[in-house]
Amino acid sequence: MKKSFFLITLLCLAVMGFSQSNDDETQNKEVKLEGITITPISNYTYHSMVSNESTPEYVQNLQKEVAxxxxxxxxxxxxxxxxxxxxxxxxxxxxxxxxxxxxKVISTFEKFKDVAPPLSVRNEIFKLYPNWKIHKDIYRVTYYKDKGVKKVYQLQIQNGNDKKNLRVDHEGNLL
Known part of the structure; x- marks a missing residue:
């Protein structure tokens, strides 16, 4: 029983090994899928610098349009x-x-309203200002091809009738 199981396993591995081809002609074959278009992002550098997993979807969508x-x-x-x-x-x-x-994208000036800051930014704000709530927010991104990207949240926080305006970077550091 063990021998036949071993033999079947060995035979399956051999068949899988022979089914994989290493010649360049097979690997570089173009695959056409009906109804699907795959295109690379032409401004990948811009897109990779301004967008990340904490960026809201509607912001990412507009940034993809730009890219x-x-x-x-x-x-x-x-x-x-x-x-x-x-x-x-x-x-x-x-x-x-x-x-x-x-x-290629040389620079962008981006402004978005009602963008909830990432959890890490909110936690930093609430550590510094306990019992305060974020009342208004604006998310600004400036990108320069040679200088990089700067992401800033302009927040208005409120505690009762008291209000404060804050500028914070994407890591929660006050500016």
Whole structure:
């Protein structure tokens, strides 16, 4: 019984090993899926710097639009200027993106209202200001291709009739 089980296992492993091919022709084959389009993000550097798992979905969606936008397809784009600005808007925010002649994002100015700060930021605020509540919030992101990204939450906190305005970075540090 043990021998036959061992033999069947060995045979299965051998079949699986032969079914995998290492030749380049097989691995580089294009796969076409009907009804599905897969395209790489053209401005991956921008997108990877501004977006993370704590970024709300509606903010990420607008940031993806900026990253995937092909400015060279815009009828107003002639390629004879150093940069080209495009404004992306939605209900709670907007992004002003500047693209270079090569179609890459050079900079963005982003402003979103009613963005709940990440839990780590809220915990830091509530440690410093116990019994206070976040009354209003604005999330700002500035991205520069050569300088990186800066994420700031402008918060108005409230305790009864008392209000305070705070500026905090994406880690909860007061600015």
């Amino acid at each position: 995937n936008y092909d400015v060279t397809e815009n009828p107003n784009f002639k390629g004879d200027y150093d940069d080209f600005k495009v404004i992306f808007s939605q209900t709670n925010g907007r992004i002003i993106a500047t693209y270079g002649n090569d179609g």
